[in-house]
Amino acid sequence: MSAHPVQTASNDWLAICPASAIPLLGARVVRTALGNVAIFRNQDDQVFAVQDACPHKGGPLSQGIVHGLTVTCPLHAWKIDLDCGEAIAPDQGCVARYPVQVRDQHVYLSLTPLPRTTET
């Protein structure tokens, strides 16, 4: 499993679960001080972490279907790009992304949100 290289203070990382606890093309939910965070794993074994709340009406993205770099929200089928956190057109909105990585078969999450990738 690989995750995007991210800059974060090393003491920031929180241990979450064994990598095998996230199903391929699936997700798990983590309760955090910042609300629920969804950790996804896609076909290519990449992991992503985003706020578990759809920019549309707050639907739990963790419960959606994962495909490519995208998750389809279970409530009204908005598609969210997990890599940049943006909704796919024609929908507009974005979710907060968090650094996540897999070390020694274990998943670690940081709660310092990544910067937005596009301007609004």
Next chain:
Amino acid sequence: MEKQKLVMIGNGMAGVRTLEELLKLAPDHYEITVFGAEPHGNYNRILLSPVLSGEMTLPEIMLNDLDWYRDNGITLHAGRKVVGIDRRQRVVTADDGTVASYDRLLLATGSNPFILPVPGRDLPGVIAYRDIADTETMIATASAHRHAVVIGAGLLGLEAANGLLLRGMNVTVVHVGDWIMERQLDRTAGGMLQRSLEAKGMRFLLAHHTSELVQGESGRVAAIRFKNGDSIPADLVVMAAGIRPNIELAKAVGIQCNRGVLVSDTLQTFDPAIYAVGECAEHRGVAYGLVAPLFEQAKVCANHLAQFGIGRYTGSVTSTKLKVTGIDVFSAGDFSSADGTEDIVLHDPGLGIYKRVVVRDDKVVGAVMIGDTADGSWYFKLLKDQQDISNIRDHLLFGQHGLGDVGHKGETVAANLPDDAEVCGCNGVCKGDIVKSIKGNGLFTLDEVRKHTKASSSCGSCTGLVEQILASTLGGAYQTTQSKDKPVCGCTHLSHGDVRTAIREQHLLSALQAMKVLDWKTPSGCASCRPALNYYCLSSWPHEATDDPQSRFINERAHANIQKDGTYSVVPRMWGGLTTPGELRAIADAAEKYAVPTIKVTGGQRIDLLGIRKDDLPAIWADLNKAGMVSGHAYGKSIRTVKTCVGSEHCRFGTQRSMDLGVKLEKMLFDMYSPHKVKLAVSGCPRNCAEAGIKDVGVIGVDSGYELYVAGNGGIKTEVAQFLAKVKTDEEVMEYSGAFLQLYREEGWYLERTCHYIERVGLDHAKAQVVNNATRRRELFERLLHSLQGAKDPWAERVEAERTSALAREFQTLEATA
């Protein structure tokens, strides 16, 4: 590998659409060069009419601006006309001397307007109506002159006349025929249309033959004279008397032409290096003059240019729609009253409504409509799909909505809707938004509108209305897809039928395997195709295929319905709507224990516990299991409920034991997975208290046995179930219903309810398998029982897995530790 060279001559709608399709399939295969005689990018020619009438502006109708060519690495020579092709050296030459060599050449030169060979045809002020330059000339003339004459009362002529009228000119339409639009309309409809155009101020001279255009003192045209000697003033003459495929260049270099450039079903000319699409091409004797067929050609042509070599173009049925705001005209197919055809006509001169549907051998072959064209796209679909209409013939003329619909306050005529009327109730999209998006984004299909506006992308009940808006905005350029050939989704070009056949023939056992073998365009599909593939594998190969939970919608993955706040609802099964004190007590206990906020009796005769946290699901299921209750599958594309009435067990009118039979049916079908949800009902007598008339399978007890009804639906669009058969015993009811449902499971497309499936294949097809052929019925029934063998309660399975496997604890929220 060095790229091959593709040169395209003609930068119009058909050609550029071919390039777009090609870039989607093989973006790097060719180095592309385009020559266009007009000095513009590619624009939406059909919207020249609203530009002329002042409803739109030129920048709004551009489809591909110059950036598009640059971004796709296409060399565009705009404003350069190709004058020569050297087929031996494979080089084309333009009028300014530019040359380009090719490996493949695409001719897309469109048509030339037909100019009447009368004296004065070259005078200033005499023009055709084909391109931006013509439109600009008309707009300029309208501000300086008074009298306009349009020759030809076809679609183009009437749209030109309407535009000039709105620009303040005095407009007369001259036509050789006895009524207007005679190629699209019958005499009655033509007369009605003429009267409504006259009411707007247009004047008509029918059966008039032009003999001369007369020059005035200024040097420009001043009058038009007819063979009968009459003449009228004319400062502007627009020739709209037809088009001729533009084949000059092809003919000059010896490419076989008839009326148009001759092409095969792969859009190849007699020179295999040269293809032709669009109005310049003649395919099986037809040169088309509307956009929809040209786009179909573009698709096939691109496929062959990309060297995929699949797909053949076999011709198109066309429909037309006049784009004059406030006037609704629709026509499609053949309505010449040939032998063996029957006319079904509704004519209300008072309301200005005329509808004529022409039927041959129980199929629609043509339709003409004036005034109320709401159902044009529906008739056109029936026509293209060659659907058997014998079952709906008695209300065919009342339209699709005559078949029952709710949700739009009875408002079904798109043309009458104001811009701020809400069309899509699920996504809050108004008519104005849709029209704006169609025009602004150059949309042509329902799917494109769904993608851009979300309209009709949720429950789909406004699909008909959106199709009408497309049709009235685009005229004949609106493409209804033949439902049979429609791809499953954007991840593939294969249709549901193709995919299903492949899964059966190639023994494909999982959604992921199917995507790999069938060359899916996306690595892991999407939320539309994966659930469909998963279903097709499981239903084709019971006990063999692997279920992929991640290819199921969350409700099926969690065995519960997700709610708007992310909690879930739990609906235990109550067989046939019956329950016991013990079950009720267990439900009450569970509700208290898990602090269930809402308890509701559902429309399906059972009890719903709403607002349960996902983490609690396995525990509440375990409790319900202990009381002998199992999943109600209220969440699944599966057997839902079998509603029953009290029946002869208690009721003074009852003729059959409906509760008992309902419970037996529900137990037989337990855990049945299907293309969409399945609901049954059993009533004990024809008073039908269980509402069997709107169920996928409805059973009505009568004194001598049971009547079976199928393909009813009480949801988005109410469909009354159709009579299937009359049987005597409970066992027969089970066998017939089971066989029917198995047929649906094997042939229905994913997310097609039984009513849509039967609408597609016809009830006769189902009767032939289930009623008239006892062997086939038994086979179907046995296959159903085989696939249901050993069905387990998904709740119990889940509870068990929670105890035994680590991954199975997936319902639990994780905690973060530092």
